[in-house]
Amino acid sequence: MADTGPSRAVNGAGRPDRTLGSRQLAALLPDPSGARPAYRHLAQAIGELILDGRIALHVRLPAERELAAALDISRPTVTAVYDLLRESGYAHSRQGAGTWTALPEGRTPRGVTRLLGARDPVIDLARAAPALPHRALADALARVSPQLAEHVDTPGYHPYGLPQLRAAIAGRFTRRGLATVPEQVLVTSGAQHALTLVLGLLCGPGDRVLVENPSYPNALEALRRARLRAVPVPVTDAGWDTGTAESSLRQSAPRLAYLIPDFHNPTGCLMPAEARARILRAAQRSGTWLVVDETLTDLALDVPAPPPFAAHAAPGGAGQVITTGSMSKTHWAGLRIGWLRAPARLVTELAAQRAATDMGGSVLDQLLALDLLERSEELLPARLAQLRTQRAALTAALTEHLPHWTWQLPPGGLSLWADLGAPVAAALADRARDHGVRIEGGACFATDPGVFEHRLRIPYTAPPDTLREAVHRMAAALADGLTPSSGTRRPHWIA
Structure with a gap:
C-alpha cells in the first residue's frame, strides 16, 4: 500500500487526528537489527520520540503490516511493539479503529x-536564558507602581499592546535604521507567541516553510503542531549557504521562511549583510513571507549590533517581512513580553487573531518592559x-x-x-x-x-x-x- 502523508482521522476520544506514515515513522527509528529484543528496543525509541515531542500526541500510528514492511521486520515484532506501547501508556487502541499515541500517567513531555x-x-x-538582577527588577517595580495605579480605572485590555510600549518599540526600530510607526507593532506574550500567531494566520496544513537546520526547537515544534512541511536549509559553523537558500526559495516557493540571522540559535553565526539582501530578493521573487527572529540581536559581544534584517530590503521590498523580538534573552523571560513588526494591515489581522486567545497581555508586565527598554543603554x-x-x-x-x-x-x-x-x-x-x-x-x-x-x-x-x-x-x-x-x-x- 502506498504510504501517504499525514491524514485526518478521529480517535477513540472523538478528537481529530493525523496518521503518521509508516516510512515517516521508520525514518525516526533506530535500526532494529542492532539490538535484542528488537520489539523492546523499538518501543522504547517510540516512547522517547513521544516524550521529545518529535511524534505528537493523539496521532494514529501506521498499520502493523505497513510499519513492518518499512522497517523490514516481521509483523509479529511490530505487534509486540504496539502491545508494549499500550502496556506502558504510550499508546491506546480501539478495536477496528487503530492505535494512537498517548502520554503515560505521571510523565511530562x-x-x-x-x-x-x-x-x-x-x-x-x-x-x-539569563536571570534579571534583583536590584534592576526592584527599581523598575518602584518606578512603574504609580503608572500602574493610573491604569486600574480602565478595563486593562490592550489587544495591540500598551500604546506607550508600542511607541517605544517602534522608536527602537527607527533608531536602528528601519523607520517604524506604532501601528506596525504588535506586543505579544514573547516571540514564540508572535510566531504562533503568524503561522495561524498565514499558513495552512501542508504548507511549506523554509527553516534553518539546526534551528530553535520551540519554533520547529510550532511548525509540527501547525502541520506544516519544513524545507530545511543548512547552517554550518561557516554560516549560511546563501545559494542553497535562494534555490530552496525558488524551487519550493514556501509560504513562509523562519530565520534567526543574528547570533543564530544554536550555532551563534551572524548572517552577512550581502546574504541578507540576497535572501530578501529571493523571498520577494517567490512570494514568501519572511519571519525574522531578532530576539538575540542586542547580545552583540564582539561586533556591533546589526541593523534590522528588513532594513536591507530595497525600497518597498520589506512588505513581506515580519520581525519578531523579545525581552527574554536580553532581560528576563519571566516578563513574557515580545513583539512583532509587520505591515499595519497585517498587525490588525494578527491582533484580531490574538484577541481570540488571550485578548491582551498583562499591563504590569508591559509597564515593566517599557521601563527596562527605556533604560537599555x-x-x-x-x-x-x-x-x-x-x-x-x-x-x-x-x-x-x-x-x-x-x-x-x-x-x-x-x-x-x-x-x-x-x-x-x-x-x-x-x-x-x-x-x-x-x-x-x-x-x-x-x-x-x-x-x-x-x-x-x-x-x-x-x-x-x-x-x-x-x-x-x-x-x-x-x-x-x-x-x-x-x-x-x-x-x-x-x-
Whole structure:
C-alpha cells in the first residue's frame, strides 16, 4: 500500500487526528537489527520520540503490516511493539479503529521539562536564558507602581499592546535604521507567541516553510503542531549557504521562511549583510513571507549590533517581512513580553487573531518592559560584560577538561555549538543527568531525524564557577564511557 502523508482521522476520544506514515515513522527509528529484543528496543525509541515531542500526541500510528514492511521486520515484532506501547501508556487502541499515541500517567513531555527550573545541585544548561538582577527588577517595580495605579480605572485590555510600549518599540526600530510607526507593532506574550500567531494566520496544513537546520526547537515544534512541511536549509559553523537558500526559495516557493540571522540559535553565526539582501530578493521573487527572529540581536559581544534584517530590503521590498523580538534573552523571560513588526494591515489581522486567545497581555508586565527598554543603554552594557566573562570561563573550562571538543567562538548570543567528535550527544545528556547537569543533545535542534548527534548547545548564561563545575561534571560523565547513539534511518521521504 502506498504510504501517504499525514491524514485526518478521529480517535477513540472523538478528537481529530493525523496518521503518521509508516516510512515517516521508520525514518525516526533506530535500526532494529542492532539490538535484542528488537520489539523492546523499538518501543522504547517510540516512547522517547513521544516524550521529545518529535511524534505528537493523539496521532494514529501506521498499520502493523505497513510499519513492518518499512522497517523490514516481521509483523509479529511490530505487534509486540504496539502491545508494549499500550502496556506502558504510550499508546491506546480501539478495536477496528487503530492505535494512537498517548502520554503515560505521571510523565511530562520534555518540551515542558526543559522550561522547568532545575533544583540544586543540578546545573541547568538546557535553557539559554539569563536571570534579571534583583536590584534592576526592584527599581523598575518602584518606578512603574504609580503608572500602574493610573491604569486600574480602565478595563486593562490592550489587544495591540500598551500604546506607550508600542511607541517605544517602534522608536527602537527607527533608531536602528528601519523607520517604524506604532501601528506596525504588535506586543505579544514573547516571540514564540508572535510566531504562533503568524503561522495561524498565514499558513495552512501542508504548507511549506523554509527553516534553518539546526534551528530553535520551540519554533520547529510550532511548525509540527501547525502541520506544516519544513524545507530545511543548512547552517554550518561557516554560516549560511546563501545559494542553497535562494534555490530552496525558488524551487519550493514556501509560504513562509523562519530565520534567526543574528547570533543564530544554536550555532551563534551572524548572517552577512550581502546574504541578507540576497535572501530578501529571493523571498520577494517567490512570494514568501519572511519571519525574522531578532530576539538575540542586542547580545552583540564582539561586533556591533546589526541593523534590522528588513532594513536591507530595497525600497518597498520589506512588505513581506515580519520581525519578531523579545525581552527574554536580553532581560528576563519571566516578563513574557515580545513583539512583532509587520505591515499595519497585517498587525490588525494578527491582533484580531490574538484577541481570540488571550485578548491582551498583562499591563504590569508591559509597564515593566517599557521601563527596562527605556533604560537599555544603562542595563545592557553590564549584561554584555557579564556574558563575555561567562563565555570566557566556559571556553577555558572546555579547553582544560574536554580538549578534543571543538567550537567556533560566536560573536554574540548566549551559547556555544560544540562538536563532540563522535555521535554521543544523547548518551552524554542522559549520563550527565546522573552527574547533576541538565543539557540537551543536538538532535533537539534538528529539522531532520538522525542528525547533530555529535553536537551540544552549551549556554554561557550561568555564573563562571557554575559553568566550570558543569564542564567538570560532563567530563566525568564522559570518562565513565559512552556508547555512541545507534544510527537512525535517514529520511527517504520529502518533508
